[in-house]
Amino acid sequence: MPEEIFIxxxxxxxxxxxxxxxxxxxxxxxxxxxxxxxxATQTPTQETTxxxxxxxxxxxxxxxxxxxSSQSGFSEPEWAASIVHGRxxxxxxxxxxxxxxxxxxxxxxxxxxxxxxxxxxxxSHAACSLGIPISRPAKLPTxxxxxxxxxxxxxxxxxxxxxxxxxxxxxxxxxxADPTVVERWVRYLEKNAMPGVGMxxxxxxxxxxxxxxxxxxxxxxxxxxxxxxxxxxxxxxxxQIVQKELAPTQTVATTVATSS
Amino acid sequence: MLFVNARVLRDIKARKGVLDxxxxxxxxxxxxxxxxxxxxxxxxxxxxxxxxxRYTRPTTVKNRCVETGRGRGxxxxxxxxxxxxxxxxxxxxLPGVHKASW
Numbered sequence: 194m195p196e197e198i199f200i201x202x203x204x205x206x207x208x209x210x211x212x213x214x215x216x217x218x219x220x221x222x223x224x225x226x227x228x229x230x231x232x233a234t235q236t237p238t239q240e241t242t243x244x245x246x247x248x249x250x251x252x253x254x255x256x257x258x259x260x261x262s263s264q265s266g267f268s269e270p271e272w273a274a275s276i277v278h279g280r281x282x283x284x285x286x287x288x289x290x291x292x293x294x295x296x297x298x299x300x301x302x303x304x305x306x307x308x309x310x311x312x313x314x315x316x317s318h319a320a321c322s323l324g325i326p327i328s329r330p331a332k333l334p335t336x337x338x339x340x341x342x343x344x345x346x347x348x349x350x351x352x353x354x355x356x357x358x359x360x361x362x363x364x365x366x367x368x369x370a371d372p373t374v375v376e377r378w379v380r381y382l383e384k385n386a387m388p389g390v391g392m393x394x395x396x397x398x399x400x401x402x403x404x405x406x407x408x409x410x411x412x413x414x415x416x417x418x419x420x421x422x423x424x425x426x427x428x429x430x431x432x433q434i435v436q437k438e439l440a441p442t443q444t445v446a447t448t449v450a451t452s453s
Numbered sequence: 454m455l456f457v458n459a460r461v462l463r464d465i466k467a468r469k470g471v472l473d474x475x476x477x478x479x480x481x482x483x484x485x486x487x488x489x490x491x492x493x494x495x496x497x498x499x500x501x502x503x504x505x506x507r508y509t510r511p512t513t514v515k516n517r518c519v520e521t522g523r524g525r526g527x528x529x530x531x532x533x534x535x536x537x538x539x540x541x542x543x544x545x546x547l548p549g550v551h552k553a554s555w
Binding site: 304338339340342343344346354355356357359423426427428430431435438439440442443 | 476477479480481483484487490491493494497498501528530535536538539542548549550551552553554
């Protein structure tokens with residue numbers, strides 16, 4: 194196996210946004226996803242196998258844009274070709290942000306920091322392959338719950354034992370990528386989710402001006418016209434009780450008092 | 454699987470009763486605490502509230518250990534009493550829980 198590392202010359206300083214064509218290929222995918230529209234995943238019978246490494250069928254515009262946007266001057270295939278022992282041994286290539294527009298926020302939580310770091314590493318490599326500029330993983334403060342419990346089933350309070358549970362958290366932020374690319378990344382991570390690691394994703398999308406009204410109209414279609422809350426129900430019942438049970442007893446009492 | 458005990462059965466009965474009667478109890482309480490109502494009506498509402506049986510009152514509900522039915526020393530996050538919690542934690546049966554050391 195050759196030991197030489199391929200170092201290409203740095204490209205021009207013009208950075209173009211990392212917007213891929215719709216025919217983008219996912220290099221690390223298992224052999225069940227196609228490269229066409231997102232709806233294709235609903236029909237598993239017609240999938241074709243895809244190569245693990247990026248093939249020449251990938252659109253050249255997208256590759257060029259990644260090359261120009263990367264900080265180190267490499268494109269992702271070039272950087273990948275320079276790896277000798279495999280991606281698990283190296284940090285991913287962090288693409289440069291072109292427009293600084295946040296697109297997604299990934300929260301990861303786990304009881305085991307090693308599993309967590311492994312999955313975050315996996316997610317970062319997937320983002321690198323798709324050309325999504327991401328941040329380095331940020332370590333949010335660890336939550337620690339402590340329980341102190343007497344050892345004996347009966348008395349002996351002075352002999353106790355401490356148990357704890359630590360929740361480790363990581364945060365990865367993504368910028369600039371096209372919504373279809375982010376969707377692909379997210380679905381890939383959900384499909385290859387690691388047991389023991391929880392993931393929460395916040396996404397932002399750019400919408401045209403005037404979208405608010407359309408969203409409101411759509412939302413109103415799904416809402417019942419008059420929703421009765423529990424508090425309202427309680428108050429109504431209270432009023433009924435007063436009218437039917439309690440007030441009649443009072444009027445009877447007053448008439449009896451006046452007559453006698 | 455839930456441990457079944459006479460006390461556990463009583464607790465289940467209480468929980469069901471509370472669920473069924475919660476709205477009614479709240480309505481009576483609302484009337485009894487309503488400043489706008491005349492005092493006689495408020496007093497009547499409070500008396501009505503006192504007539505409810507023990508299996509409708511939320512104070513009767515008590516967390517019990519799911520494994521042993523013990524009423525004291527319960528940890529709400531696991532639904533277990535302290536001894537069972539300790540046994541399970543030591544056997545690594547509770548996810549993420551381990552002996553603390555710092």
